[in-house]
Amino acid sequence: MAEIEMIINQKIERYGRERKALLPILQGIVAAKNYISQDDMVCVARALDISAADVYGTASFYSFLENKVLGKYVIRVCRSITCDMKGKNKILKALEEELRIQLGETTHDRLFSLEATNCIGLCDMGPAMLINEKPYTHLTAERIPEIIFEYRNK
Amino acid sequence: MSMISLKIDGQLVEVESGTTILEAAKKINVNIPTLCHHEDLCVAGNCRVCVVEVKGRERLEASCSTPAPEGMEIWTNTARVRNARQDIVSLLVSEHNTQCTTCYRNTNCELQNLAAEYNVDGNRYLSVLKPGIKVDTSSWSIEKDDSKCIRCQRCVRTCAELQHVNALTASHKGKDMKISTFLDLPFNEVVCTNCGQCVNRCPTGALTERRYFNQVWEAIGDPTKHVVMNTAPSVRVALGEMLGYEVGHRVTGKMVTAMRKMGADSVLDTDFAADLTIIEEGNELLTRLKKVLVDKDQSVKLPMITSCSPGWVKFIEHMFPNHLGHLSTCKSPQQMFGTLSKTYYAEQKGIDPKDIVSVAIMPCAAKKYEANRPEMNDSGYRDIDAGLTTREFGLMIKQAGLDFKNLPDGAFDSIMGESTGAGVIFGATGGVMEAALRTAYAVVTGRSVPFENLNITAVRGTDGIREASIKVENCLPEWSFLEGVVLNVGVAHGLKNARIIMDQIAAGTSKYHFIEVMACPGGCIGGGGQPIPTNAEIRAKRTAAIYEEDMGKPIRMSHENPEIVKIYEEYLHEPLGHKSHKLLHTHYTPRNRY
Numbered sequence: 001m002a003e004i005e006m007i008i009n010q011k012i013e014r015y016g017r018e019r020k021a022l023l024p025i026l027q028g029i030v031a032a033k034n035y036i037s038q039d040d041m042v043c044v045a046r047a048l049d050i051s052a053a054d055v056y057g058t059a060s061f062y063s064f065l066e067n068k069v070l071g072k073y074v075i076r077v078c079r080s081i082t083c084d085m086k087g088k089n090k091i092l093k094a095l096e097e098e099l100r101i102q103l104g105e106t107t108h109d110r111l112f113s114l115e116a117t118n119c120i121g122l123c124d125m126g127p128a129m130l131i132n133e134k135p136y137t138h139l140t141a142e143r144i145p146e147i148i149f150e151y152r153n154k
Numbered sequence: 155m156s157m158i159s160l161k162i163d164g165q166l167v168e169v170e171s172g173t174t175i176l177e178a179a180k181k182i183n184v185n186i187p188t189l190c191h192h193e194d195l196c197v198a199g200n201c202r203v204c205v206v207e208v209k210g211r212e213r214l215e216a217s218c219s220t221p222a223p224e225g226m227e228i229w230t231n232t233a234r235v236r237n238a239r240q241d242i243v244s245l246l247v248s249e250h251n252t253q254c255t256t257c258y259r260n261t262n263c264e265l266q267n268l269a270a271e272y273n274v275d276g277n278r279y280l281s282v283l284k285p286g287i288k289v290d291t292s293s294w295s296i297e298k299d300d301s302k303c304i305r306c307q308r309c310v311r312t313c314a315e316l317q318h319v320n321a322l323t324a325s326h327k328g329k330d331m332k333i334s335t336f337l338d339l340p341f342n343e344v345v346c347t348n349c350g351q352c353v354n355r356c357p358t359g360a361l362t363e364r365r366y367f368n369q370v371w372e373a374i375g376d377p378t379k380h381v382v383m384n385t386a387p388s389v390r391v392a393l394g395e396m397l398g399y400e401v402g403h404r405v406t407g408k409m410v411t412a413m414r415k416m417g418a419d420s421v422l423d424t425d426f427a428a429d430l431t432i433i434e435e436g437n438e439l440l441t442r443l444k445k446v447l448v449d450k451d452q453s454v455k456l457p458m459i460t461s462c463s464p465g466w467v468k469f470i471e472h473m474f475p476n477h478l479g480h481l482s483t484c485k486s487p488q489q490m491f492g493t494l495s496k497t498y499y500a501e502q503k504g505i506d507p508k509d510i511v512s513v514a515i516m517p518c519a520a521k522k523y524e525a526n527r528p529e530m531n532d533s534g535y536r537d538i539d540a541g542l543t544t545r546e547f548g549l550m551i552k553q554a555g556l557d558f559k560n561l562p563d564g565a566f567d568s569i570m571g572e573s574t575g576a577g578v579i580f581g582a583t584g585g586v587m588e589a590a591l592r593t594a595y596a597v598v599t600g601r602s603v604p605f606e607n608l609n610i611t612a613v614r615g616t617d618g619i620r621e622a623s624i625k626v627e628n629c630l631p632e633w634s635f636l637e638g639v640v641l642n643v644g645v646a647h648g649l650k651n652a653r654i655i656m657d658q659i660a661a662g663t664s665k666y667h668f669i670e671v672m673a674c675p676g677g678c679i680g681g682g683g684q685p686i687p688t689n690a691e692i693r694a695k696r697t698a699a700i701y702e703e704d705m706g707k708p709i710r711m712s713h714e715n716p717e718i719v720k721i722y723e724e725y726l727h728e729p730l731g732h733k734s735h736k737l738l739h740t741h742y743t744p745r746n747r748y
Contacts, residue, residue: 060326
């Protein structure tokens with residue numbers, strides 16, 4: 001909790017104790033711990049003197065502001081139409097097989113979460129996905145095990 | 155302000171620059187349909203039902219959110235506009251739970267009206283209503299049914315702009331977007347004041363009050379039960395709207411007869427309890443003033459704030475839990491009435507209180523919650539068994555098959571049916587303050603307040619916060635400590651303004667001695683249980699009716715109400731006395747702000 005308060009205070013120092021600081025604060029929390037908990041939302045609401053519902057509304061709007069516990073590495077497979085036509089489903093299946101989880105789940109060791117995302121702007125290089133902030137393009141099902149292997153052994 | 159002229163459907167109209175197309179059209183009585191738009195709220199422009207064609211622009215424009223420039227030519231009624239509107243309404247209907255015949259808002263629903271107007275064909279789009287949506291019935295006051303929500307966000311804007319509570323938000327996005335509380339928790343677990351203003355502004359049946367009228371019918375039909383009904387002051391000036399009268403028409407006499415014909419065993423008046431509140435609250439104020447001014451008692455808090463509005467009480471409990479000492483300990487008139495109906499009334503009438511069913515008819519959604527607060531059982535029973543809204547009551551009158559317009563006027567029963575003009579004006583913002591000043595000034599000086607016809611106009615009106623100062627002069631000997639004191643009073647309505655008042659108190663800069671706060675804009679006449687729709691014009695007409703009712707009353711000061719005099723002689727003995735403390739006063743609960 002102290003960590004969250006530190007993040008909030010840093011962002012408030014930079015952006016002011018106003019509603020416009022909300023998004024940077026939420027991004028800061030996600031950067032630090034991958035997701036925003038209920039308690040974090042209350043913390044943010046109190047710091048900015050806005051309602052907790054307001055914070056929830058914003059946090060739930062953005063796909064990348066997760067409010068459930070995620071693994072250390074969040075894999076986001078693009079589900080937009082271009083990637084879909086380029087074979088997104090095969091990539092997804094390969095990921096599900098490699099990680100032994102379904103879309104939307106997290107591995108037992110809390111290492112990987114598998115999520116779908118809307119367009120990430122890589123339509124010309126699809127199928128594409130992100131692992132945390134790193135993009136992977138021109139994916140093939142064959143490449144998936146080696147990519148995952150790399151993260152497992154980090 | 156510079157004026158501009160534009161043409162709407164070929165008709166020239168002059169308006170101030172900055173006026174929207176919708177407002178300009180209204181000026182020349184061109185009707186443009188709306189859904190997300192509400193006069194009390196900021197522009198949202200999300201439903202697009204109000205689209206019009208603008209000459210020279212390719213796409214249709216939403217008239218609610220488009221300011222009209224000089225020389226604009228607008229067409230509100232072309233085939234293209236009608237088709238677009240029909241499509242928009244059809245799409246909304248395709249996501250809507252169209253079980254209209256079983257809906258509480260059936261025949262009073264803006265979406266239903268538009269669907270009828272545009273003759274929406276059921277086969278135009280597939281129904282994409284999400285399955286398995288559950289109605290949130292967790293709150294005593296408000297029900298939320300997302301299957302009927304069209305996501306216009308009027309409720310979100312109401313809760314944010316008018317009430318500064320922000321209990322509701324738009325969460326998620328796209329097809330998953332919905333109106334949520336924090337984490338989509340049930341209503342009874344979040345910071346909601348139960349004021350019901352969102353219900354008043356919901357165009358459909360997505361937000362409604364929780365209904366209790368069936369339980370009341372059951373009690374009326376049970377020969378072993380003695381049903382006591384009491385009606386709040388603002389019900390009589392709004393009920394007529396549901397029964398064929400124009401806005402602002404008072405229906406007090408017919409309302410009394412209707413209750414009797416419906417089968418109530420006793421028809422009494424909450425206004426009596428309002429008068430009683432004035433005696434208790436007025437004395438509480440004078441006692442606090444004495445303790446602060448003479449005894450220098452640090453533990454006593456000033457300003458004292460009224461506690462009649464249960465939405466306001468819950469607001470302060472959530473938002474300013476450290477300042478509950480400023481609230482008057484007086485129960486609201488509804489709860490005073492409830493307690494007395496099962497003690498004083500039961501005793502006087504020789505009825506076993508366990509057989510009494512006390513029904514309160516209120517302009518309010520929060521009163522339902524208040525009636526169910528755990529501590530509200532000082533009579534030894536639930537003080538109020540059911541709180542109904544004006545809307546539920548109007549519905550019951552229709553169900554009873556009464557020809558309301560042709561009912562003879564009736565008079566309230568006794569005891570606890572007599573009231574004064576001071577009790578009546580509780581229904582409008584500023585009314586409690588005015589009533590309290592009329593009595594307090596008379597008690598302290600032995601003279602009437604120095605205002606023409608007892609009308610303290612400074613505390614009336616629609617400004618969010620109003621104030622007045624009254625110098626107390628030539629006091630009676632026992633009140634000599636107040637000689638020369640200038641009493642500063644403030645009035646706030648709408649929780650947005652209540653928050654301003656409370657921020658001043660929290661900062662230690664409040665200049666007031668006594669403050670009236672009503673949760674709803676306009677006070678009870680604009681309450682969350684009043685007939686739908688609401689807007690500033692409707693509220694002004696109801697307010698005018700309240701003051702008419704006051705002027706028509708032979709007695710206009712609470713302490714002169716003969717039934718009030720009698721209850722103190724025979725039962726309560728003195729204001730703030732032992733019995734009063736047990737029955738008429740209460741305590742408050744600090745709650746979470748988040």
